[in-house]
Amino acid sequence: MKVIKYCIAVYLVFAVAGAHGQAASVVGQGYDESDFGKLYLRLGVNLPQGHFSNQFDPNIPIFENIGTNGGMQAGTGFNFELGRYFFFHSEPINDLFKVGLDATFLSLGYNTFEWPGLSSSSGSGKYDLTTIAMKFGPVISFNVLEDVYADVFAKVAPTVVSSFEAPEFYIEDNDGNYAEFSFYDEEPVIFGWKSDFGVNLRYKKGTLTLGYESGSFNSKSYYYISNEGMTEGGTVEQKIPMGVFQIKLGIQF
Numbered sequence: 001m002k003v004i005k006y007c008i009a010v011y012l013v014f015a016v017a018g019a020h021g022q023a024a025s026v027v028g029q030g031y032d033e034s035d036f037g038k039l040y041l042r043l044g045v046n047l048p049q050g051h052f053s054n055q056f057d058p059n060i061p062i063f064e065n066i067g068t069n070g071g072m073q074a075g076t077g078f079n080f081e082l083g084r085y086f087f088f089h090s091e092p093i094n095d096l097f098k099v100g101l102d103a104t105f106l107s108l109g110y111n112t113f114e115w116p117g118l119s120s121s122s123g124s125g126k127y128d129l130t131t132i133a134m135k136f137g138p139v140i141s142f143n144v145l146e147d148v149y150a151d152v153f154a155k156v157a158p159t160v161v162s163s164f165e166a167p168e169f170y171i172e173d174n175d176g177n178y179a180e181f182s183f184y185d186e187e188p189v190i191f192g193w194k195s196d197f198g199v200n201l202r203y204k205k206g207t208l209t210l211g212y213e214s215g216s217f218n219s220k221s222y223y224y225i226s227n228e229g230m231t232e233g234g235t236v237e238q239k240i241p242m243g244v245f246q247i248k249l250g251i252q253f
Helices: 002-025
Strands: 039-049 077-087 097-114 126-143 148-162 168-172 178-182 189-203 206-214 216-227 230-241 243-252
Touching: 039 097, 039 206, 077 126, 077 243, 097 148, 126 189, 189 216, 189 243
Parallel strands: none
Antiparallel strands: 039 077, 039 243, 077 097, 097 126, 126 148, 148 189, 168 178, 178 216, 189 206, 206 243, 216 230
16 A cells, blocks of 8 residues: 555656646647636546455454454455536646646445355355545646646545445354354444545546545444353444545546
8 A cells, every 4th residue: 555655646746747847848838728627527446455455354353354453355346436627717827737626526436345254154245335425625737748637636535335235244153152243233324534635647538547545434333242151242333444546537528
């Protein structure tokens, strides 16, 4: 995860430097667009990072894999975005760049995950987490080449997390000992905040977006364990770390 963050940071530095260098070296080129905004549609892949991608550990209590121990073992997922740039001015500043608000009206994410080592469970072993969010934050747009633009953004995202199929287990051994677990203790909906930063490259109407989404969500899971006549259980409250590197292709007009 750190490597990816560093790569994005380095890329942003070179994108900004390249924009200034190009504007300074090409006489009369400057920033070539005069408008107050761009509408965009994007579709791409989610690549889980950190705890979200770490291997599930069947040797610890199931619920501990949700927090910092073990891992969620999420697989590659998908994302979709609909949004618009709202530039604060139609003409570029010093013929170099434009500043505005990047507002994503709808952001959808979907990742599946599979928890192995639970063959005796009543669950299928394959589950999902689905996110629905809005995003908003500043964007700075540079004219890198004649028809190539680089938009650097940083956004916050109020996010709802839910599942089409959430983990629910009932595991019993030959001695009658059993463990029961439910990913959601009450309503199958979690609310939290994410951050999203990265760069969007535009060539005419086509776009390539590289970004990193991260955030932690407060969850309440239920578990009940019966082992050799001793029982324990209740609600476990913990944070779910969800880091995702996103690659998106889209159109912007």
